[in-house]
Amino acid sequence: MPNSIKFNDLEDNLIDHICCLIENYDGSDFEQIYDKVIKSFGENGILKIQQDTIILLTKKKEDIMKKAIYVVGFIATFMTTTGLLFQFLHWKGAAFILIMAVVLINFGFLPMFFYHRYKRSESV
Numbered sequence: 001m002p003n004s005i006k007f008n009d010l011e012d013n014l015i016d017h018i019c020c021l022i023e024n025y026d027g028s029d030f031e032q033i034y035d036k037v038i039k040s041f042g043e044n045g046i047l048k049i050q051q052d053t054i055i056l057l058t059k060k061k062e063d064i065m066k067k068a069i070y071v072v073g074f075i076a077t078f079m080t081t082t083g084l085l086f087q088f089l090h091w092k093g094a095a096f097i098l099i100m101a102v103v104l105i106n107f108g109f110l111p112m113f114f115y116h117r118y119k120r121s122e123s124v
Contacts, residue, residue: 005046010053014046062119069112076104
């Protein structure tokens, strides 16, 4: 097992999988069977499994971040237009709604948006 596996859970699962595959082989030469099992993963197979695992884990986080950005952006836009409507009609609460919309845009939407763009450009 290469020492380059970074995730303990993945390493434990791969060791278990390799042990199960070794048990299925008939023969008494452990080294030969072990080499066959490792080669059955393909060239750089174990490292490829680790890379695929990292991609899947980061993809899930990225999807959650995108959804959060859309929701916060929608709420901020809705609050802004509602505040402007209240302001045009001279209804009470217009200033409060607009202030809350600006706070949500500046401290919610924009930081998440730029953080997501930074992480996306970093991974490319």
